[in-house]
Amino acid sequence: MTTAPTTTSTAPPVAIPKTLVGQKALVTGANSGIGRAVAIALGEAGADVVVNYVVGDDAANEVVAAIRSHGVNAVACKADVSSEEQVAAMFREVVERFGTLDILVNNAGLQRDSAFQSMTLAQWNTVLGVNLTGQFLCAREAVREFMRRGVNPEVSCAAGKIICMSSVHQEIPWAGHANYASSKGGIKLLMESLAQEMAPHRIRVNAIAPGAIRTPINTGAWSTPEAYKSLMTLVPYGRIGEPEDIARAAVWLASDLSDYVVGTTLFVDGGMTLYPGFATGG
Template identity: 45%
Template structure:
C-alpha cells in the first residue's frame, strides 16, 4: 500500500527537531506541503526546509510561540497566505519541565508545561478547526505520551498535560466528526532523541529503561512519524477520537510478564 498525501497542507508544531523533525520529513516524503513551526534556532528549521526542498518537496518555516494565542493566529494566517488553508495539523510542540516532586515544583515551571503542552495544542487546534469546519475536511493529530496513562514521579505537570490531551482529543473528535474532521493522538514511549540523551547515553539508565519495554529497545523518531503519516492519511479514514500508542509495549506493563 502506497500512502500518499499529495497536495495536503500540513503544519507541524515544534517541527524542527526530534520527533517533530521526523514527522516533517515523513509528511513531505508522502507528498504533503509542510509548514515547520519553531520557537528557537531558525537556522535548524531553515536547514530542514531546505532538505525537504532538495528532495523536491514543499516546505516553509514559521516562528511562533504556541503559548501565545495571537502568535498562533498569525501563524495560521501565514499558512492561509501561502497555501489558502490547512488540511493536517500535528500538535507536536512540548516540554517536560524538568524533574521535581509535586511539593517542590515551582508554580511558574508547572504552569509553563501546561501552557506549552495543553494550551498550545488547544490554541492550534482551535485555529485549525475554524478553517477545517467550513471546508468539511481535515485531520488534527496530537502528540501525547505513554504518560497520559503511566504515572511518572517528578513530572506531574507533564503527565497531567498529556492526560488532558487525551480527553481534548476525544472531545474535539466528537465535536468535529459531523463536519468530516478526524482528531487523534499518537503516544510515543521511549524514543531516542537528543532531548533524552542523558538517559540513553548512560548505560545504567539505559539498562533500567530497556527493562520497561517488552521489545527491549528504544524507538526511533521515524517509527513514530510513520504512524503519524498512516493516521492522517485516508488509510485511517474510519479512525478518530483515539490515542495510538507507539511504545514498544511499555503500556503493557512488562514487570507483570512473570506474574503479579
C-alpha cells in the first residue's frame, strides 16, 4: 500500500553513537538548518563544537546550549566565511579555546536567485564568495592546523577531517540558480583536488550533497500539501529529507568508521539524482 505524501513525513529517530569523543569540531553556518543539526549531532557524538554564524546571536546561543546538553563543550563564533581576515581570526579563536581542531564541516551557504539575464554581479559574487571562496578559506586554515599537529592516534586515525557541504546541484542543472549551481559544481572539484593533495598527509576530505531537505531556505517547496506532492515527483524514496539525515551522514564521515573514505561525495537525496522522470521509460 502506498501512502500519500504529506508535509509531515519525517526521518525515523536514530541514536548517534559516541564516535567522536575527544575531538574538536567547527561547523560553519551552524545556527540554523542543516548546519544546526550537524553541530548538535557532532556534540551528541562526543565532540566539542564551535558554532560559526554571521547573523542571529540568539539562535547561535541556542545551538550552543543544545550541544552542551550532551555533556561536551561548545562556543559560538561570529565570522563571515567570505572574509579572509575574519576566517583567520575565527581559527585563531578555535585553537585558543580548544587547543586544536580535528573536524571542519564547511556548511555555510546561501542563495541569491535570479533569471540569468537579470542576475547582478553582486548576486553572483555574494553566492560564490560565501559558498565557494568561504569553503576555500576555511579549508586552508584547517589544513594548516592539521599539518601543524599531525596524527594523534589517541584521538583519530586521521590528522584531520574536512566535510564540504555541496548539493545535488553539483550534478543537476538548476535554471534560475546559475550562481548557486556554479558554486556547488566548484565545491565538487575543490573537494576532490584537496582530497587528492591532502591524502598523503592523512587528512581526509569528503563532501555531502543534500537533496530536498526541510529547512527554512526552501519552505515554499514543502509547506503545503500541493507543494509537497509536487516535490515528491523528484524524490523516489517518497519523503522529504530532514536536517538530521544530513547530520548523521556528517558524523559518520567525521569518524574513524569512514577512515578509508577519501574524496567522495555522499549524496543524501532520497534518490533525487536517479532521474526519477525516467522510471517509467522517460
